[in-house]
Amino acid sequence: MRIKEVRKAYSYSRALPVNYTEAEQVRFESIRECLVSEAFLEELREVSVSQYYIFSGTKLFEDFCLPIQKRGQVQVWKQWLKSKVFPETHIQEAIWITDSWARNYFHWILECLPRLFALQAHGIKAALLIPEHIYRAHYVKESLADLQVEVITFNFRQTVKVNSLYVASHDSPCAFDPLYLKNVIFKFQELDLSQTKEATRRIYISRKEAGKRKVENETELIPMLQEHGFEIMQMEKLSFREQRELMRETKILMSIHGAGLANLIFMPQDAKVIELHPDVERYNSCFYHLAAALNLEYYYSFEKADHPNPQEANITVDLERLDNLLMTI
Numbered sequence: 001m002r003i004k005e006v007r008k009a010y011s012y013s014r015a016l017p018v019n020y021t022e023a024e025q026v027r028f029e030s031i032r033e034c035l036v037s038e039a040f041l042e043e044l045r046e047v048s049v050s051q052y053y054i055f056s057g058t059k060l061f062e063d064f065c066l067p068i069q070k071r072g073q074v075q076v077w078k079q080w081l082k083s084k085v086f087p088e089t090h091i092q093e094a095i096w097i098t099d100s101w102a103r104n105y106f107h108w109i110l111e112c113l114p115r116l117f118a119l120q121a122h123g124i125k126a127a128l129l130i131p132e133h134i135y136r137a138h139y140v141k142e143s144l145a146d147l148q149v150e151v152i153t154f155n156f157r158q159t160v161k162v163n164s165l166y167v168a169s170h171d172s173p174c175a176f177d178p179l180y181l182k183n184v185i186f187k188f189q190e191l192d193l194s195q196t197k198e199a200t201r202r203i204y205i206s207r208k209e210a211g212k213r214k215v216e217n218e219t220e221l222i223p224m225l226q227e228h229g230f231e232i233m234q235m236e237k238l239s240f241r242e243q244r245e246l247m248r249e250t251k252i253l254m255s256i257h258g259a260g261l262a263n264l265i266f267m268p269q270d271a272k273v274i275e276l277h278p279d280v281e282r283y284n285s286c287f288y289h290l291a292a293a294l295n296l297e298y299y300y301s302f303e304k305a306d307h308p309n310p311q312e313a314n315i316t317v318d319l320e321r322l323d324n325l326l327m328t329i
Contacts (some may be wrong), residue, residue: 006033006118006168006178007039014292018272019299019325027283036177037169041122044165049129050083052100054165064167067101086159093164094129094152095119103134107257110290113143114180115168116254117187124166127152142240146191174286176293185263188244197249199268202230205255209234213258214304215276216316224319225254228326235260252329257310261287264296270296272329276322278305278313301325 014032020067044064047056053076054061060076101107116128127150134140135153154160171177190315204225207214215221222232230252235243247253247266254274255261264273264287273291277283279302291298301322305313 001042001045002041002165003020003043004041004122005038006041006122007036007179009036009038011035014289015295015298017288017298017300019328024300024302027285028288029283034175034293035071035172036175037172039118039171039177039180040169041119041124042167042169044167045163047162047165048083049096049154049160049162049165050086050158051079052098052131053079053083054096054167055083056078059085061167063170064096065099067099067170074104083159086157087097088159088161089154090161091129091152091163093126093166094160094162095124095126095166096129097168098134099170103140104288105137106262107137108134108137109139109184109262109265110141110176110181111171113184113187114177115170117183118168118180119166122181126164126166129154129160129162129165131156131160139240139243146241147187157202172287176289178293181265181290181293188266192241192244192248199249199251199271201246201250202228202248202252203250203254204230204232205253205258205260206232207233207256207258207260208256209236212312213256214314215256216314217319218317220319221317221322224323227325228323230254234262256315257284257287262290264291265294267294267296269295272296272299274299274301274325274329276301276315276317278304278307278310278315280305280308280309280310280313282310284310299329301324 012034014034047054052065054065097112102112129152132153132155243263244266247263250267252272253264256276273296277288288298303315303317305315307313
């Protein structure tokens, strides 16, 4: 049962990157127009939750439990069959905001938490039902603790029967609604107000210990960045609160394409973002979209890649070209 329409669908044009050139027109012109989908809240009655899936009988509520790239039907119905033999837990009501991407920092901060805040804004105060697998991520646990959200966890060999499950619609990937983003910003600003300082720092996010999407010539890159006043940080070594505090003090943020750039949501309004992106045919534009939705100055530098998929590619930075870019900012 639909209980509230939060937002009507609308569209807007994103600002182009600050260092946009006509040579890059093909990458940006086709993605400037953003269509933000309708947003609504629903109450699902008498449902079963198993793993990432919500069922009512044999009906799968895929719009509230799966990313836009739907899982294969075989996998879904295997899980439905398993749910019939798993031990059952019964609860009266709960909020549901997760899917199979929710353990990723980007998706948790920019997609899951906005759904939670939309439900809470409507006065729904039920506990959050969340898989243990997702809740174990330190930033998930820390953010929910900071927000004082009551949590009910369950494991993947357990079925949860819920009389009333409150859900929020999923937005199209990267079609960021500025108002939804502001809800995240304001919620954490209220928590961190005493920590606010002037934003003067220049931060480079290193992924040197990541399994993929690394800068191959980072040992040569770092001295040049330090000459430009950059500090070198690894976000996985910071708590969620420390990451927020760092971003509020940051004037310029630079990183290879990766989830650490999701932190630009916590930067001040006059901040600048530089994304080092693999120079491949498929441009993953999510951080361009995010920066545009937040009215932040976005710069890009396409770098030589060792893989055609930007989600897998390591890059080699053209130091001279990047040095020239930094001298203009």
